[in-house]
Every structure is written in structure tokens, then in C-alpha cells.
Amino acid sequence: MKAVLFLFALVCTLWQCVHAQIPSEQEQHVTSFFNSHGGSTSRHTNNWAVLVCSSRYWFNYRHMANALGMYRTVKRLGIPDSNIILMLADDTACNSRNKFPGCVYASAARDLDLYGDNIEVDYRGYEVTVENFIRVLTGRMDPSVPRSKRLLTDDRSNVFVYMTGHGGNEFLKFQDNEEISAFDIADAFEQMWQKKRYNEIFFMIDTCQANTMYSKFYSPNILATGSSELDENSYSHENDRDLGISVIDRFTHHILRFMEGVNKTSQATMQDLFNVYDYEKFMSHAGVRSDLFRRPLDQTYITDFFGGVSQAEVMSPPLSLSPSSNEGSEPENVPESELPVELDQSLDFTSWISSDTNATSGACTKARREHAECQGVGVDWTSSCSCRMGWE
Amino acid sequence: MFWRNNILAVLLLCCTWCLATSEEFHEALTFRPLQDGRLATRFTFTTLLRGAYPRDPSTLQEEDESQHYAIFPLALGQVLREYAVTELHLTLNAGKWDYDHWGYPDEPGVGTGAELWAWMGESAARSVDERWKGLRNALSGQFCASLGSLDEQRTTSPELTFRPEGSLPQWGTTHQLRHGTLPSEHVCTENLTPFLKLLPCKSLTGIASLLNPHRLFDADWHGLGVHVRYLENEGIEVRLSFQSVFDPVRYSNGRRDWSLRSVFDRVIDRSCPIAHSSEIRVAIPKEETAVAITPDSYTTHAGFVYFNVSNASKPLDISMSWPDEQKFEYATVSSAVPLTHVSVRRTLKGSSQSRGRLSVSITNHMPITIQTSYLESMPWLLQFYLHSLQIYSNGVSRDDLISIVSYIPSVPHVRPTLFQAILTLPPKSTLHLSMDVIKPFLRYTEHPPDAQRGWDLPPAVLVPLLHSNSSTLDPGLSNPPSGFEQLRLPRRMYTPVLLVDLATPDFSMPYNVIIMSCTLIALIFGMVFNLLTRKFTLIRVSPEPK
Numbered sequence: 050m051k052a053v054l055f056l057f058a059l060v061c062t063l064w065q066c067v068h069a070q071i072p073s074e075q076e077q078h079v080t081s082f083f084n085s086h087g088g089s090t091s092r093h094t095n096n097w098a099v100l101v102c103s104s105r106y107w108f109n110y111r112h113m114a115n116a117l118g119m120y121r122t123v124k125r126l127g128i129p130d131s132n133i134i135l136m137l138a139d140d141t142a143c144n145s146r147n148k149f150p151g152c153v154y155a156s157a158a159r160d161l162d163l164y165g166d167n168i169e170v171d172y173r174g175y176e177v178t179v180e181n182f183i184r185v186l187t188g189r190m191d192p193s194v195p196r197s198k199r200l201l202t203d204d205r206s207n208v209f210v211y212m213t214g215h216g217g218n219e220f221l222k223f224q225d226n227e228e229i230s231a232f233d234i235a236d237a238f239e240q241m242w243q244k245k246r247y248n249e250i251f252f253m254i255d256t257c258q259a260n261t262m263y264s265k266f267y268s269p270n271i272l273a274t275g276s277s278e279l280d281e282n283s284y285s286h287e288n289d290r291d292l293g294i295s296v297i298d299r300f301t302h303h304i305l306r307f308m309e310g311v312n313k314t315s316q317a318t319m320q321d322l323f324n325v326y327d328y329e330k331f332m333s334h335a336g337v338r339s340d341l342f343r344r345p346l347d348q349t350y351i352t353d354f355f356g357g358v359s360q361a362e363v364m365s366p367p368l369s370l371s372p373s374s375n376e377g378s379e380p381e382n383v384p385e386s387e388l389p390v391e392l393d394q395s396l397d398f399t400s401w402i403s404s405d406t407n408a409t410s411g412a413c414t415k416a417r418r419e420h421a422e423c424q425g426v427g428v429d430w431t432s433s434c435s436c437r438m439g440w441e
Numbered sequence: 442m443f444w445r446n447n448i449l450a451v452l453l454l455c456c457t458w459c460l461a462t463s464e465e466f467h468e469a470l471t472f473r474p475l476q477d478g479r480l481a482t483r484f485t486f487t488t489l490l491r492g493a494y495p496r497d498p499s500t501l502q503e504e505d506e507s508q509h510y511a512i513f514p515l516a517l518g519q520v521l522r523e524y525a526v527t528e529l530h531l532t533l534n535a536g537k538w539d540y541d542h543w544g545y546p547d548e549p550g551v552g553t554g555a556e557l558w559a560w561m562g563e564s565a566a567r568s569v570d571e572r573w574k575g576l577r578n579a580l581s582g583q584f585c586a587s588l589g590s591l592d593e594q595r596t597t598s599p600e601l602t603f604r605p606e607g608s609l610p611q612w613g614t615t616h617q618l619r620h621g622t623l624p625s626e627h628v629c630t631e632n633l634t635p636f637l638k639l640l641p642c643k644s645l646t647g648i649a650s651l652l653n654p655h656r657l658f659d660a661d662w663h664g665l666g667v668h669v670r671y672l673e674n675e676g677i678e679v680r681l682s683f684q685s686v687f688d689p690v691r692y693s694n695g696r697r698d699w700s701l702r703s704v705f706d707r708v709i710d711r712s713c714p715i716a717h718s719s720e721i722r723v724a725i726p727k728e729e730t731a732v733a734i735t736p737d738s739y740t741t742h743a744g745f746v747y748f749n750v751s752n753a754s755k756p757l758d759i760s761m762s763w764p765d766e767q768k769f770e771y772a773t774v775s776s777a778v779p780l781t782h783v784s785v786r787r788t789l790k791g792s793s794q795s796r797g798r799l800s801v802s803i804t805n806h807m808p809i810t811i812q813t814s815y816l817e818s819m820p821w822l823l824q825f826y827l828h829s830l831q832i833y834s835n836g837v838s839r840d841d842l843i844s845i846v847s848y849i850p851s852v853p854h855v856r857p858t859l860f861q862a863i864l865t866l867p868p869k870s871t872l873h874l875s876m877d878v879i880k881p882f883l884r885y886t887e888h889p890p891d892a893q894r895g896w897d898l899p900p901a902v903l904v905p906l907l908h909s910n911s912s913t914l915d916p917g918l919s920n921p922p923s924g925f926e927q928l929r930l931p932r933r934m935y936t937p938v939l940l941v942d943l944a945t946p947d948f949s950m951p952y953n954v955i956i957m958s959c960t961l962i963a964l965i966f967g968m969v970f971n972l973l974t975r976k977f978t979l980i981r982v983s984p985e986p987k
Contacts, residue, residue, distance in 0.1 A: 105890055138890075143535070143629035143658045150659040151630055166644075166654055169585050170631040175889060176587050193575045194589075195582025224890035226948075 073365060091344070091353045093207040093248045097200060098123045098133045098355075101182060103214035103223045105139040110294045111285050113141040114155045115213040115255055115301040117163035122308045123209065127357030134185055134200055136172040138214075138224050148291055155297045155305065157289045171198050179229045186210075186237040188246060204245035209253070209354045213301065216256030218279060219265070235265040242268040249342070251319075251354040255300045257282045260336040272319065272342040272349075276300035277333035284332050299331050311351050319354075320347040464512040465489045465717045466641055468648045468750075473724040474761065475543050476780075478690040478697040478769045479661065480704065483547045484648060484683040486640055488513050491676040497612050498525040498564030498572075512715060514639035517669070517679060520579045524572040527616060527671055528560040528605050533586060534664030535628045536686075537937045544780035548666055548682050549932035552900040554624035555586055560605050563614040573619040584667075585631040591621030595820060597859045601846055602816040602902050602933065607670030607678070622818070624897035624938040628663065630654040636665055639681060647713025648721070648750060651705045652683065660685040695768040700760030709757040712750045719750040721759060733762050779806040782905050783813060783866065787936040789878070789898075794944040799825070800875040801901065801936070805866035814846075815874075816902040817860040821851035822881050823898060823941060825858055829877040835870055842872060853881065880943050888945060895942040900935040 100123075102116035120135055142153050142164040152162045172181055184190045185200050202208055215222045219231040234252075241247050252273040254262050259275030266273060276283040276298070285295035286302040297305075307325045311317050323346065326335040339346055350356075466488050473481040490513045496505065505522050508515075521529065532550040550556060557577060561569050573596065581588035598618045609616045633654050637644045644650055657663055663685040671677055689699040701708050712719055723734060723746045738753055739746045748759060763769075784804045791797035805811050819825070827850075832843050842865045851858040866872055889896075 140627035140629055143627055149655075151655040151657075162655075164630055164654075166630065167634050168631050169634055170629075171582075171585065173585065173631070174587055174627065175590070191578075193578040195579050197582040197585075226890040 076365060091207065091249065091349070092205060093353065094205040095203075096123075096128050096132060096207050096209070096354065096357050097202050098128050098209040099136075099185060099200060099211070100133065101136045101177070101210075101212045101214075103136075103138055103177060103212065103221060105224045107139075107141070107144060107146050108294050109139070109214075110141055110153075110292065111297050112213045112215075113137055113139065114153055114163060114297050116211065117153050118155050118297070118301060118305045119211045119253075120168070121163050121165070122305060123355050123357075126308075126311065126352060126355050127313050128355075129357065130169045131197065132357070133169075134171050134198070135169065136177045136182065136185075137170050138174070138177040140174065154289065154292075155302070157287045157296060159289070169197070175224075177224060179223050179227050179233070182223075182229065183233065183237050187240045188244070200246075202241075202246045205248050206246070207249045207251070207354050208241075208247045209251045211253045211255075212262075213255040213298070216254070216258060216262065218258050219261045221254070221256055221262060231262045231265040234262065235267060238266060238271060239268045242270075249353070253304075255283060255298050259283060259300075260334075260338075263338050266338070266341060269341055270343060271338075272346075273338040274323070274336065276331065276335050278336060281333045300333070300335060303327075303330055308351075308355070311355070313352065313356055315350075315352060317351045318347050319349045319351060322351060463491045464510065465491065466512050466713075466715050467718045468713065468716050469718075469720055469722065470648045470651070471547065471722045471724070472759075472761070473547075474697070474699075474726045475686070477542050477771060478688065479543070480687045480689055480697075480699055481543060481546070482685050482687065482704070484652065484681075486649065486681040488641075488679045489676055490678075493676040495527045495610060495671050495677065496522050496525040497610075498562040498614065499566070499612065501525055501564050501566040512641045513677075514679065516583055516635075517639055517667070520576065520583065521669060521677075523579070524561070524576045525564065526559050526561050526572075526576060526669070527609055528607055529576075529667070529669040530556075530558050530606075531580060531584070531588075531668075532556045532664055532666040533584070533626065533628045533632050534662070535658075536660075536662035536664075538662055538686075538935065540781045540934060541779070541784055543686060545932070545934075546684060548664075548668075548684055549934075550666055551662075551664060551684075552622060552624070552902070552935040553938045554622060554897065554899075555588060555591075555626040556620075556622045557588055557591060558603050558618060558620035560609060560616045560618050562609075562612055562616050569617045569619065577621070584635050586626060587623065588621075591623060593856060594854070595623070595857060596621045597818040597849075597857055599816050599818060599859060599861060599902075601814055601861045602904055605670070606668070608673040610671060620818070622899040624899050628665070629658060632665060633657070633683075636667070636681060636683075639667075639679075641715045642713035646711040647716055647719055648709065649713070650709060650711075651701060651707050653705050653707050656687075656705050657683070657685055660687050662686040690769050696763070696766065697769040698760070698762035701758045703760075709750060710755055712753075712755070716751070721748040721750060722746065723748075723759065723761060730763050731765050733764055735760050781934070782807050782811060783903065783934070785901070785903055785934060785936050787901055787939065789939050789941060790875075794880060794942065796877060796879050797823075797941070798875055799823075799878050800873065802871055802873045803864065803866060803903070804871045805868060808868045810868055811866045811905055813864050813866060813903050813905040815860075815862045815864050816904075817858065818899055819851070819858040819860070820896070820898070821853050821855070821857055822883065822896060822943065823858075824851055824853075824879050824881070825860065826877040826879065827860075831873075831875055833873040834867055842866075843874070880941065882944055885946055885948075885951070888948075892945045892948070895940045898939040898941055900938055903934045903936075904932065905934070 098119075100116045100119050102112045104112045116135065116137060120133065123133060124130070141147060142151050149159070151164060152159075153164045155161065155163055172185075185198070188200060190199065200208075212221060215225075220228045222228050238247075238250060241250075247270070249270040249272070252263055252266075252271060253275075254273075255276045256262070258277055258279055258281060260278050261275075263271075263273035263275055277300075284299050286297045286299045287295065289296045303325055304322070307322060323337050326337075328334055337346075342349075466486070468487075469485045471483045471485070473483075475481055490510070508518055508522060510518055520526075530550060532548075532552070533555050534551055534553050537553060538546060538551040557580065559573070559576060561572055561576075563569060564572075570593070574592075577588045577591050580586070597620055599620055600618050603618055603620055605616070633652065637649060637652065640649050642649060644652055664683070666680075666682040666684070668680040668682070669677065670680075687699070687704050689697050689703065692703055723739075725741075725744055725746060726732060727744070734746055736748075736753070736757075736759070739748050741747070748757070750757060783806065785801065787799070787801045789797050790800055801815075803813070817825075827848060830843075832839050834842060844863045844865075846861045846863060847859065848861075849856070849859040864872060864874070
């Protein structure tokens with residue numbers, strides 16, 4: 050009996066070794082794609098974004114447009130709504146002063162509507178307070194607060210924190226009523242580090258004297274950038290004659306223009322983004338703080354923070370994900386990170402692999418595959434599944 | 442052996458299919474052209490979960506039985522089961538519903554802002570207040586609205602006015618009502634997005650594909666509603682509705698012709714395959730001017746024109762035009778028959794920042810006596826002086842016309858006022874009701890960020906109760922007086938919200954005081970310290986060595 054078991058084990062290990070050694074051409078192709086440009090050195094498995102517009106009133110339209118521009122960018126690059134916390138202190142799109150109802154524009158040419166048809170604002174109006182912002186970051190909230198208002202990050206999450214509004218030397222004004230200081234944010238990030246709530250943070254801030262806001266950070270793995278130095282103002286970019294106010298700030302405008310050239314599979318790095326900074330365009334000295342960040346900036350991808358992409362492991366044998374495949378042949382409990390893929394160029398497979406880890410379950414994965422199959426009918430079967438994806 | 446196994450499996454399947462709840466989805470769109478050239482539209486998406494039963498609150502300690510839905514929205518179903526809610530009504534409205542020109546709305550909940558009310562059974566395990574808190578937070582996350590701030594300072598229980606619209610199951614415990622209003626809540630695309638995600642076909646196909654936020658939020662009045670109720674022999678019904686009042690005269694150059702393309706900027710390309718019924722109804726206006734409706738494939742019944750969306754040829758674009766009318770003429774005199782049984786106007790009088798006078802005038806257009814219930818649920822920041830309540834009808838003081846049912850005075854910082862009364866309105870007359878109110882001086886931290894704007898006060902709610910010659914309150918009237926037949930049975934009527942201006946402090950004062958005191962202390966301390974400790978002495982400085 051024991052001899053039989055031993056022989057069986059030996060055969061199994063030999064079989065595994067034999068099969069593991071010869072990488073198929075399929076695997077070589079995929080591995081070379083992911084490892085081109087040296088591959089991403091980040092250890093993150095999911096992406097989150099916290100976008101805060103802290104100013105109220107119609108004349109601060111540009112701050113709302115800043116935050117919405119960033120919202121649209123991160124959604125386009127793959128972070129789903131369930132992983133984005135959007136805080137807007139006032140209602141601009143449906144404001145009675147808005148000549149274009151339901152629309153928020155970031156340029157005077159009004160070529161792109163940032164509000165769109167599919168937007169979820171998690172904190173709005175009077176709910177955008179310093180207390181709620183710090184509670185979101187640290188995760189210390191009342192048990193009745195719903196999931197969509199929580200930052201459910203873990204120690205492998207990359208978090209993009211964007212703040213815009215009126216600010217000054219080491220403070221940011223919230224709703225003209227209260228202020229948050231650089232020390233508060235630094236302490237909140239330290240709490241996040243102690244509680245293992247982030248892998249890396251990218252902190253971007255667009256206010257007057259913005260660089261002072263990140264001067265007090267002391268936790269590791271934080272990359273920070275701001276729009277202006279101490280005693281410098283950040284300026285708006287252009288006015289809209291019909292709306293009667295400025296629609297975008299210079300710093301955010303140029304960053305968004307750079308981002309329009311970045312897509313989900315882009316290999317652009319953070320150094321490319323920071324090379325865009327130019328005093329002639331911004332009229333202020335934008336700064337970067339990378340001493341707390343352990344990776345070199347020219348090897349850190351933009352999509353590590355802005356996009357919802359992550360690593361993928363290739364398993365053999367590959368299964369076809371074309372819409373005609375019979376769902377019965379696919380095992381239902383395949384873990385998300387190990388989905389085998391065929392390089393079907395028509396399918397944007399990086400979005401399949403984007404780890405929406407907080408909503409994965411067997412039923413969700415199956416429902417998402419069914420969605421692709423049923424797309425021709427126009428019926429959305431994911432209504433029975435509670436996960437939310439950025440693409441509908 | 443093989444066939445026996447198969448038959449068993451088939452029988453098992455049949456049994457489970459029979460026992461399982463079945464779900465139906467109906468969608469409808471109603472158009473009603475109004476007298477002032479506007480167009481009232483109403484989308485209704487009804488999902489009926491047959492055979493389902495609300496959760497018994499006494500089972501809240503145990504694990505809930507698993508729920509399987511195919512069409513019924515799971516997110517909403519989970520919230521209802523978690524807090525054992527029997528009936529739920531949530532409306533998010535923007536604008537002012539003009540009862541005098543537009544008549545009664547199809548859905549009665551037209552109070553501006555957010556209004557949430559729910560009937561929940563009592564439970565020893567978790568109190569109704571605790572579940573109310575969880576419910577409003579869950580809905581605030583679901584619908585991206587700030588419903589979490591409907592705390593005990595804004596919640597009341599007006600059982601006379603907000604009767605359950607479905608049936609309340611008999612569990613042996615009483616049901617309680619919780620009602621809260623946020624009149625200053627905005628409605629925008631972020632409220633419509635999760636609303637559409639509750640529909641089985643979302644906004645891809647069917648009637649829901651017409652919901653274009655860029656047009657809906659441009660309307661003169663718009664409101665979305667979520668209504669859940671339990672019907673005794675049917676099951677649980679979820680009705681999602683979106684009402685709006687458009688102004689086609691504003692879009693075109695003076696003509697009130699409209700079409701799906703001109704109103705919503707969309708047409709229906711595909712019908713929703715899940716919908717049991719999918720129809721569009723257009724009310725035919727009762728006037729002499731000829732009206733043309735395209736396409737021709739409709740049926741007519743009882744003053745409405747019906748289109749079946751599933752059978753109609755796609756893309757479906759319905760239009761109504763008045764070919765004989767060159768330009769729409771607004772009526773210069775009010776119509777002969779008023780559009781509602783009563784009209785209400787509520788104002789806050791007084792220019793002082795410490796007191797005011799709340800004044801309500803109710804006009805009865807009917808030739809018979811009407812009784813109406815009157816509800817005021819006022820936040821604590823406006824306190825009533827009930828002893829100063831005065832009622833005048835045609836210039837004569839008539840205290841017998843009011844009968845106060847309940848009055849729960851407010852407690853500052855704790856609970857709002859609840860005032861419910863029954864008013865008797867003599868025929869064809871106007872009743873003026875007024876009382877003194879006092880405005881508080883709020884604490885510095887209680888002011889909202891835009892304190893200079895003021896506070897919005899929730900609408901008052903009236904429920905006209907028509908009754909025949911008997912003295913009992915009969916909510917229906919079988920023989921309405923002549924000229925009023927076309928009026929539907931009145932349900933709740935909402936007054937517009939009021940804006941009260943409270944005294945605001947100078948918010949920069951704390952900073953000024955701190956700076957001033959710190960400066961003074963620094964100067965005084967410096968002076969005193971120097972006086973006490975500084976001593977002038979002569980020092981000989983030795984000459985420098987050469």
C-alpha cells in the first residue's frame with residue numbers, strides 16, 4: 050500500500066516537472082508582452098482613487114471640473130466606480146445657474162462633457178467635511194456607513210488621492226468653513242500605513258501654495274506632487290464666456306491633456322508625467338516629492354496609480370473567452386487572478402484582469418462572462434450581481 | 442434506470458418552479474399635455490415579486506433565508522430584508538409643482554428635495570429607530586444622496602397623513618412610520634445612475650433608454666421616486682418612477698408640438714425583452730384644436746392613446762402636433778374650472794430675525810364643504826407659539842374650523858415639531874391660518890457652510906378628504922359635483938418649501954479674538970517682564986590692546 054502511494058507521488062511530481070519545464074509558445078508570447086520595458090515592479094493588486102473637491106459655490110466651478118476630469122481619467126483607465134470615492138462639495142451640473150444642464154465642461158470649447166450619463170458621487174454637498182475625509186482615509190466610521198462610501202483598501206492597494214480647492218501655507222479650505230492642515234493628512238496617511246491600508250499612495254494637489262501640503266508626510270511609499278510653491282498662487286486656465294466663470298485650472302488642465310495620450314496598456318512612466326511640468330505654462334513652480342517613494346520614477350507606470358490594471362499569471366491550457374464559448378465548459382471557481390487568456394486583440398483583456406477584488410465571487414465572475422455573451426441581446430444579466438464595473 | 446432518474450429530476454424541477462416566486466416587470470410612459478403648453482411625463486417601472494413576503498422583524502436575530510431574484514433589484518431587496526422594511530417611499534424632486542396650472546401629479550410625492558418614509562414592524566431585537574438609521578444610510582449609499590443626515594432632528598411619525606399604500610402584514614406587532622425630509626437636497630445625474638441600475642434592462646433598451654439626464658434635468662420640474670409596498674395576495678412590488686414637466690414651447694420657437702426626439706433627444710431603438718408589458722400612453726387634450734399623433738399604430742381608450750412598444754416598428758418616435766396652431770397662445774384668464782379641489786399658499790411673514798408669522802391660506806374651489814388634514818413637520822429651529830393660532834374665513838374668526846389631532850412640540854437640538862390638524866373648509870371660500878413663530882440663535886458650529894443663504898423648511902402636506910353628506914371622512918366621492926368630474930381623487934398635496942433667514946454670527950470672530958488676545962498678552966507680558974527683571978547697569982569697556 051505504501052509502495053503504491055510512493056510510486057503514485059513520484060509519478061505525479063515527475064509529470065509536473067516535465068510539463069512545467071517546457072513553456073508553450075502561448076506563454077512565451079504573453080510573458081514577453083508583460084515584461085517588455087522591464088515589466089512593472091509594483092506589488093499592487095488593486096487600485097483605488099479618492100478625489101476631493103473641497104470648494105462650494107458656483108464661482109468655484111473649476112475645482113469641480115478638476116475633480117471630474119480626474120474622475121473621468123481614472124474611470125477611463127480602468128478603475129471601477131466601486132473603487133472610486135468622489136467628493137464634490139457642491140452641485141454644479143444641475144445648478145440652476147448652469148446654462149448646460151447635466152454637463153460640466155473643462156474647456157471653453159465645450160468639447161467633452163465630464164459629467165456624462167454614468168457618474169456616482171459618494172460624498173456630496175454638506176457631507177464633504179474634514180471629518181468625513183479623514184474617516185474615509187483611516188476607515189474609522191460608523192458601522193451603518195454603506196460600502197460605496199468606504200475606502201476598502203488593503204496592503205496591496207495603490208491609492209491615488211487628489212485634492213483641489215482653495216488652500217494656503219500647509220492648509221486646505223473645506224467649503225469656506227473649515228480647513229485641513231498638512232499635519233492632519235500626514236497623520237492620516239501614517240494611520241493608513243500602520244493599519245496596512247495601502248501599498249503606495251500618489252498624492253496630487255492643485256491649490257495655491259500646494260507644495261506645502263505634502264511637506265509634512267513621514268510615512269513610506271508616498272509619491273506627492275503639487276501645483277505651486279510656498280507664496281505662489283495656482284492659476285486658472287481659461288474662462289467660458291457663456292458660463293461666466295473659469296472652467297479649469299492650469300496644473301490640472303495640462304495633466305489631463307497628458308493623460309489623454311495615456312491608455313490602459315500604456316507604458317508611460319511617472320517621470321514622463323513630471324516632465325510635462327513647465328513654469329511657462331503653469332505660471333507657478335509645480336513640485337514633486339519622491340524621497341519617501343522607494344521605486345525610481347522612470348520605472349513607475351502611470352497606470353500603477355491611475356489605471357485599474359495589475360499583474361496577470363498565465364496558466365495552461367488556455368481557454369477561449371470568445372462569446373460563442375459554452376459556459377458549461379468553464380469551471381466556476383477559477384480565481385480571478387489566474388484567468389487564462391487568449392490574445393484576442395478585439396477584446397480589451399486588460400480590463401478583464403483588472404482586479405475588482407472587493408466584489409469577486411464565483412457568481413460575479415460568471416455573470417460578467419455572461420454579460421459579454423449576451424451583449425448582442427441588450428439585456429444586462431449583471432443586475433442580479435452586486436458588483437459594479439466602470440464600463441456598462 | 443436511466444428514465445427513472447430523468448423523471449425524478451423533471452418532477453423536482455417542476456416542483457421547485459411552482460414553489461418559487463415568479464417575477465414580472467412592466468414599464469409604462471405617460472404623456473399629459475398641460476394647459477400652459479407644458480408636457481407632463483411619467484415613467485413607471487414596476488417589478489412584482491409574486492408570492493414574496495416582507496421579512497418578519499422578529500426574525501432579525503436569525504440568519505435570513507436566501508433570496509433569489511432574477512429581475513427584482515438585488516441591491517434594493519437586500520436593504521429591505523436587512524432592515525425588515527414593509528413599505529418604503531423615497532422621492533428626490535427638484536422644482537416647484539404648480540398645482541394651479543398643472544393639476545394633480547400622477548405620483549403624489551412632489552415635495553421638493555428628498556423625502557423618505559417607511560413603515561416598519563416593531564421588533565424587540567432591533568428597534569425601529571436603529572433600523573431607520575441603517576435604512577437611510579444604506580439608501581444614501583445606494584442613491585448617492587445625503588439621506589444619512591435625516592437623523593432624529595428631522596424624523597417624525599405623521600401617521601395621519603402618510604397612510605400605507607399597500608397592506609401591512611399581520612405579525613402581531615404594530616407597524617411604525619418614520620418620515621424625514623431634506624428640502625435642500627439637489628438631484629442630478631448621480632441619483633439617476635443607480636436608479637437605472639435597478640432596472641433589468643438598465644438604460645440600454647426599452648422605455649428606459651429615453652432617460653437622457655441632459656434633458657431630464659433641464660425640465661421645469663423633475664423628480665424620481667422609489668416605492669416599495671406589499672400587496673396582500675400578490676407579493677412585493679417595487680415601482681420606480683420618474684416624473685417631469687417639460688416646456689416644448691421653450692425648445693421650439695413658440696409651438697407646443699413635441700416628439701420623443703424633441704423632448705428626450707432620443708428614440709426607442711429596441712424594446713426590453715424581459716418586460717411583460719411595455720406601453721406608452723398619451724392623453725388626448727380636451728380642447729377644440731385638432732391634434733395629430735404619429736405613428737398611426739395606436740389604440741384609443743378612455744381619452745388616452747396607447748402604443749405597444751414591443752410590437753411597434755423601431756426606431757419608435759411618437760410625436761404630437763397641433764397643425765392648425767401657428768404659435769401657442771398662453772391663456773390670459775384662469776381656466777373656468779380649477780384643476781384641483783383646493784389651492785394652498787404658505788408664506789413666512791415678518792422682517793425680524795427673532796420672530797415671524799407663519800401664514801397659510803387654503804382656497805376651496807368646490808361648492809361643498811371639504812375637510813383636509815394639515816401636517817407641519819417643522820425642524821426645531823422654527824418654534825411655534827400655538828396659542829397665537831388664528832383662523833379666519835371670509836374675514837370672520839372661526840376657531841371651530843380647526844381640530845388639532847396631535848401636536849408634539851419641538852425640543853431644541855433633539856426633535857422637530859409635529860403638528861397635525863383637520864381643517865374644515867366651507868364651500869367656495871378661503872381659509873387663512875396664521876401663528877407666531879420664533880427663530881432661534883444657533884450655536885456657531887450648527888450653521889451650514891453657506892450660512893448666509895438660510896435654512897429650507899420642509900413643505901406642509903395637505904390631504905383633502907372629500908365626504909358626502911354623512912359626517913364620516915370618506916376618502917372617495919362617488920358623485921362629484923358637476924364640473925369636477927375630471928378631477929382625480931386627491932392624494933397628498935405639498936406646499937412649496939420656505940427659506941428662513943436666521944441670524945448668523947460673524948464667523949471670523951473666533952479668529953479675531955484669538956489673534957487680538959494673543960497680541961495683547963504678548964505685549965503685556967513682554968512689558969511686565971522687562972519692567973520686573975530688566976536692570977540697567979554701567980559696564981566699563983576696557984580699551985583695546987594696541
